[in-house]
Structure formats: C-alpha cells, structure tokens
Amino acid sequence: MWKYGYSFCTLDKLSKRPRERRGVMVHSIFHEAKSEGPLYALFLNCTLKKSPETSNTEALCNLLVDRLKAHDPDIETEIVRVADYNVLPGISNDEGEGDEWPMILEKVKRCNIFVPAMPIWMGVRSSVMQRVIERLDGTTKTVMCEKTGQFPLYGSVCGCVVTGNEDGSHDCVANTFANLLHFGVTVPPNTDLYWVGDAGPGASYIEAGGDLSPYVRRNAELTALNLLFVAKLLRNNPYPIIIAEHNQKMMERNKVKMEAMKLAIQHMRENMPS
C-alpha cells in the first residue's frame, strides 16, 4: 500500500539540493502562504451529523474560537463541517469525480492553526475524523513543495477538540496528535480541549452544561494562548529542513532493501515446510 510513496517526486529537480542551488535559505511554499495577513485558524468538525443539526463538538469549537479571538482580535477563524462535503474514501489528495476533499485541502494548506474536532464513538474518534486522517496521509506521499519537500502542515500548529458522552478522549487526542505530527504540525503544550461526561449514557456537552466545567474553561484559555504563541513563532521562524533530500536517500536505500526482501521470500518459498 505504502510503497508507492513519493512516486510523483520529480527526482531530477530534487537531486540538486535547493539550499545549495540558490545559495540562500529557502522556505516551503506553504510557509509563504501562511506568512502574511491575519493568522488563520481552521477547525475541521468531524461530527457524523450534517448541517444544520446541532453538533456538540461544534459548541466546544465555538468556545475555543471565542478565546482565540479574545487574545488575537485579528485572527481569521473557520469551522468546516466535514460531513457536509463528499469526502471519498482513499489515501490520495484527489480521488477523482465527486471528491470534495480537494476543497478542504486548499484550506489546510494555508492555515496557521489547525484544529481537528471530533466526537468519540465507541471509545475512539469518529469515522469522519479517521477519513480526514486517511486523506491527509496523501500530503506526505506526494512531494507538494519541490523546494523543501516539506508537507503542507509544516509551519502549522495543532490543537484538538473532542466531545463525548463518556470516555475515550485521551485515545482520540493521542492518535490524532501523533498522526498530524507525521503530517507536519507542531504541537504546543496543553492544547487538547475535551469534554466527556461520566460513565454510561447521559447528556452530551451542550445539555450537560459542559461549558460550566472549570477544567474545560481553563483548558480553552491554555489552548488558545499556546496555539497563538507558537503559531506566531513559526510564522517568523520557518522550519529549514529539506525533507526531499532525506526522502530521496531513503528511496535509494529502499531499492536495496526490496532486493533483499525478494531474496528472503525466494528462500522461504523454496525451503518452507508445507
């Protein structure tokens, strides 16, 4: 599945190190898209419900939007409800006819602050959130910035919003941060904002008065402040890493590994007791 990674990489261009080619520090094309104007915070609300149904997850997103604006009145914020779009299953950046993921991906490319937001279902993140992660995987398999090989989310900071009746937010947060770190985000401390009720069936965030939770309110402040601080830091200090050259070396070495694996498989096919 994964072996086709980097197959669209334009090797002839990458074979010269960008930094050497120009003699100056180069930055990701995504850095350029993120470095001007007000900060842009993108929330992807991964509820199972389409608009205009009430979303508890959206209510918690709104609390964070409020705190972000309180600390940076100029910030541009947007909450996209993913279920309103036809996001096809797959692991590429565009799955063809009818696929509306590319519309969302354009927003992802330019955000300074990225906030996946999700309900918990059966202890883990929703299928809509998982699909978003699968689609974002595409951004690491295609070289999108020829200059640096950096993924679009390099230079973006990441927070996380989770709501559930009960239990599962740690699992949602942990997997989602870990996945997005692979995709390029930087995660500041104390930027996961979650609410869950006690064990068993019960009211959800809105009806349960989750906005009254002292823990939620504190965490909304910490999340907003630390996201803003690091987003500004990265805007002024883009990552210098040239991933493309490291990927190229990996691919060269992978050829040798794949030859070795073929030898091993052949040996097993010939000698394995039935």
Next chain:
Amino acid sequence: MWKYGYSFCTLDKLSKRPRERRGVMVHSIFHEAKSEGPLYALFLNCTLKKSPETSNTEALCNLLVDRLKAHDPDIETEIVRVADYNVLPGISNDEGEGDEWPMILEKVKRCNIFVPAMPIWMGVRSSVMQRVIERLDGTTKTVMCEKTGQFPLYGSVCGCVVTGNEDGSHDCVANTFANLLHFGVTVPPNTDLYWVGDAGPGASYIEAGGDLSPYVRRNAELTALNLLFVAKLLRNNPYPIIIAEHNQKMMERNKVKMEAMKLAIQHMRENMPS
C-alpha cells in the same frame, strides 16, 4: 447523544419477566436464527478499496476461510466487502434512503462466526471499519429481541483479521474486540489473525509473502479451531441473560440521575464565578 438509548423498548411487554411468564427457559430470537443448518461465518472486509481491486485484507481472510473449511467442511462462509455498499454515516440500524447497511445487518443477525477484517491506516483501523462499528452500535440502542433484550451478536463468536504495511494491529484488534464485546459477541482465545511488515514503507501482505509467515499460519489454525469450538458450544448453550429487565431498571434509575444532574447544573449556573 446516547441518552435516547432503549427508547423503542416495549416496556409493557418487558415488565413481566419472560422467564416467569412462560415457565420455561426462553432464548433470543437471534439464537433461533443461528441454531440450525451449517455454521455461518461472516467476514466484513473493511478495506478502503471497492471490488474488484485487489485487497490484501481479503487475501488474509481467504487463508482463514480455508482453515475453517479444513476443520468444518460444512461451514458456510461469506466475505462482504463493505466499500461496495453505500453505508451511510450514523448510529442507527437504518439511516433512511439509500442506506445499504440494513442489507449487511441482516447477515450479521444470523452469523455464528463474525470476523471484522480491516487494513491499518495511520496506526489504527480504517474509516470503513469504524463506520461499521458506529452502525453496529445501533443494535444495542434498540431492543431487537423483545423476549430477552439480547443484542443480535449474542451467541456469535468473534475473530479479527488485520493487515498493514507496518504497526498498528494490536490497537485495531483491541478496540474492535472490546467494541464487539459490548455488542454481544463472545471472544475465544487466540482468534486475532494479523500480518504487518517491519517499520516504514514496504510491500503489503500479498507481495511481501505474508502467507509464508510461520506466525500467521499458526494463528490461522488456532483462530479457526477456537472459533469453531466456541461457536458450536454457544449454538448448543444459548446465553440465558434477560438484558431487557436490567436495561429497564437502569432507565428507571437514570431518571433519578438526570434529575440530580439538573440540580447540579442549576447550582453551577447560579453560583459559578464568571
């Protein structure tokens, strides 16, 4: 979200204990569907790819089908590729127009052996598998067997098939077994059958010769043998539990809990420092 659980429960019927009403042991209607003819093993292949694309997960399913048939030649087996169906997002048994989940649910209701099968994406189970779990959640929220309140998967045994390039099968297996145990399955020992390659990009199950793996081959045997043994045991010994009466008591107690929660919220709304 979860609070509407059991709302379709026909309380007047349930208020008399079925066991007392009849003076004989009653069984779930789903037990009846599972107790005659050859054993029926249902695999749900939750690859992201539609037919006829090659599915590594299906290849590993086929190995297990082979071992099941070797030990029980009469067994009926079926592999459903979920991506070929239009399974709408939601958490009920039928999400209305265009929803093809009900067709799959009919198969689930009568299987003796249930095998969710999935690829790993970003360390966890695929979005298609997660959606199936969300939809199966519906079976625990609606009383489908009025006699016992048992969920459709009571009396079914569960195995698990997972493939991935690398890493994540333990997480897939653990969450999937735990979820399905909530939905009624019984899990025998050593019935998770998985293959992953070593860290990083590489060949998938088929190309990597995963069928040569001594561990996979042993586990296919153990999985088949233990699934068959417990499936037959449960066919002859249905669970006697009357869940409906326990749910009814829970609902009565939940009323008191919800009153208490309202008092608490009111107190917080009136006294919480801004």
Next chain:
Amino acid sequence: MWKYGYSFCTLDKLSKRPRERRGVMVHSIFHEAKSEGPLYALFLNCTLKKSPETSNTEALCNLLVDRLKAHDPDIETEIVRVADYNVLPGISNDEGEGDEWPMILEKVKRCNIFVPAMPIWMGVRSSVMQRVIERLDGTTKTVMCEKTGQFPLYGSVCGCVVTGNEDGSHDCVANTFANLLHFGVTVPPNTDLYWVGDAGPGASYIEAGGDLSPYVRRNAELTALNLLFVAKLLRNNPYPIIIAEHNQKMMERNKVKMEAMKLAIQHMRENMPS
C-alpha cells in the same frame, strides 16, 4: 526478545500427538485444576497503593464480588492487591530471588474467573497492571502443559474492572482483554465494569458516589451473570486444541524464516549506500 519462546518445550514428547497416543481426548492440566469444587474468581487489584490505603478500584471489585455471590452463593472469591507483593520487572514466570510473582501465578493457574482490576493513569492502565501483563506473557513462552501446550488461562473467563477520575477506561479494557485473549482467556459479552467521572480533576469512585451509577449497577449484573454462565460452560467443555503441535510447526518454519532474514541482512550490509 521473543525469539526464545517455547525453548523449554519437550519436543520428543510432543512429536507424537497426545490425542493419538492415548486414543482419548486429553485435557490441559490446568483444566483439571479448574474442574472441581466451587468456582474460583481471582481479582488482581492493580492500584498503585499498598494496603491498607483505600482503593477505589477495590470498591468497584467489591460490587462485582457481591453480584457474583448473589448469583452463585458457593463461589470462592479473592482480591489480591498486587502492590503488596514484590513483583519484579521481567517477562518470565520467575525472575529469581525476591520475586513474589510466582505466588500470584499459582492462583492464576487455577482460577475459573479472572478479573484484572486497575486504575487509569494518564489515560491508560496503571504501571502495576502493565507489569502483571508483562509477567503473564511468560506463561505463553514456556510450555506449561506438556499434554496440550495450552496456556494456564485456557478455560478461564475474563472480566475487567476499571476506575478513574475521568477518561481512559475503553483503552484499559481494550488492551487488557486483547492481551489476555493471547494468554488463553475467553471473554463473554458485557463483562467490562468501569467507572469514570467527567472531564478534569474531581472526586474518585467512592467519594463521587459511583455505586449510585445506574450504568455501573447494570453492568455489574451483566458482568456477573455472563462470567458465571461461560465459566460453567468451559468447566464442562474444555478446549480440545493441541497448541503444542502448532507451536512446533511454527518453530520449524521459523528456522527457515530466520535463514531467509540472514540472507536479507547480508545483502543489505553489502549493498546499502552509506
């Protein structure tokens, strides 16, 4: 690390299939230890706190003990607080001088019902629970029943008790069931009994009145009833599987795999670009 598994296996004895040798069905020696007298339910309380400190996890265990006794007055129950024993780190059955795990392992070998019980710390199971799992791993690496190769927990059913201030029980339950299924237990449906409070700091199970939770009380009933039902079923119907012969085949095949892997490594060492 894992490669030395099964090294104590007495191959000369296993090379003849026990079933054929005797002409009658053979059972695990552990089955024999579990098949007489009252049922024995063993709880391992994996709190971080030594006796006599109050343990919230123990309080929830006591609720389950109560329900088990209500439905089977003859049952023998025991709650072992693991922190009171000197359980050394390691993955064998006996780590030598001072190791008190063997005392606990003797109890594990004869239990009909096994209930790991644990607090959540930082979203996952406690370090004491994890250490118990690591030590139980030893039982799958040493052939302890020469007749069948079955692990000691074959024929035991497993429930799970989890308490935490908030969030994480699904992860604890899922990993613990999945691990123990590898070690031989059978898991009936609806046998995880957990309590968590809502998000953030707050009272723990006892102080929060967790015993009032309608969900907890229902689940205690379901857990007790289903554990008892399947424990009795397995006592009368021991698993017939002869794991030893499947392990032996796996070891023979593993020799070929290890040769193949050496070829692959050699090829990489000789050809890999630096």
Next chain:
Amino acid sequence: MWKYGYSFCTLDKLSKRPRERRGVMVHSIFHEAKSEGPLYALFLNCTLKKSPETSNTEALCNLLVDRLKAHDPDIETEIVRVADYNVLPGISNDEGEGDEWPMILEKVKRCNIFVPAMPIWMGVRSSVMQRVIERLDGTTKTVMCEKTGQFPLYGSVCGCVVTGNEDGSHDCVANTFANLLHFGVTVPPNTDLYWVGDAGPGASYIEAGGDLSPYVRRNAELTALNLLFVAKLLRNNPYPIIIAEHNQKMMERNKVKMEAMKLAIQHMRENMPS
C-alpha cells in the same frame, strides 16, 4: 485521586499576577535553567533490563545521539536507564525513603530535549515507561514555578524512541506524546523514531539489522534536525503563559462544582430505587 491537585499552590503569592507585579515579562524558573550553555538532551531508556544487559532500545537511542551530535557538536547528551534506579510507584515528585525518582527529576527540569525511549510489551509501552509517566504527573500537581505556574517541561522539546519485535509503536508514541504535552513539552513534526519487525516472534532491533532500515535512518535525521531547531527556538522564545492564574480560577470554580456534585449525590442517595 486527582482532586488534591495544586494544593501546595501558594495562593497569597499567586493572587497578584506576576506580570503586573513586576511590570516586566517574567519567565519560568525552568526556562532560566535551560537557557545557558550547550543544549542538553536527556534520554530516559525504559527497558525492563538493568545495566549492563544489552538493550535494543538503547541501540536506537545511540543512533539518535549520533545524529544530534552530527548536527550540533556542542550538544550535551545523556541516556539514563531507568531500571537501574529505584523508582517507587506513586504520582508525586518524591515518594519518600528509598525513592530515586527525584534524582532523575532533577535532570528532567533542565533538559532542552527530552526523549522517552521504550520497548513495546504486548502492544503498548513498558511498565517502566508507564511508571515514569505516572511520576512526571506529579510535576503538574505541584506548583513548581511560583512565578508562572509553568510545569518543568515547558520550554523542552520532545522526541520519542520505540523498539519492539513487532507492532505497537504507534500506540506507544501517541500516548507518550499526548501525556508529555500535558506535562509541558512542545513536539516538533517527525520526531518519533521507532523500529519494529514484522508480525510474530523474531529478532529484535540489533540482531535484525534495524540500523540498516532506510526508514529508521531517514527518521533519525528528521528527528534530530527538528528537535534541534525547535529547542533553539524555545530557548530564545520562552512561553509567556501564566498557568498559575488559570489554575487558581479553575480551583475557585471547582469549589462550586463540588458543591453541585454533592447536591446531586444527595438527591440520588435519597431517591434512587434500590
């Protein structure tokens, strides 16, 4: 359990905002410890094995040490094998007589780069790693920097090293990053360095030639480069957040919440059907 959090907080001092009190930006006392001299990278090797036993996890740590030194020859690095210390169970910063955690905690307080390193056991992180996490939890429950309330790991960046025979590294990485983000670290992208073999028993990192893995070698470079870049950035740009004031507000609000919870419990005790 968690409710005693922040109880050592010196409220009289915190009631005046430090920033206002001084009229200048204040920094965490931990920032001051981290801002001079060469960068200090602390690895905590959480293998189950004491020195001088060979540790596969340490071998992978050494690869990262090598890459850190290649890109910053002045860096100070240290690998602490936690199993060589008597780290008592608990969740405070000092568990009293015989506890050697405080010695390790002193190192944690001053590191610029923090790298938890762990083997996988049964699909999740080792019990030694889990214990370290439990002990680090103490740093968030005691106000250690009176000026800012920041936890000691604020201003440190975090990478992760994981080795296992097979499967589980994503779970280890995800939970460990998520926990440490709660404790104050910042996580740059692509800083998890892991190796696992394919499914089943087999050679571990050293014997399997894991150092030849093209993926591991690439990730060692990315991890080193991004850890160094963000460590330097944070050394020059300390987090300005005053957590203490947010904790204080939370505590005041928690008093109201606890009153509300008592009302709720009382109502349930008086009205709950038995």
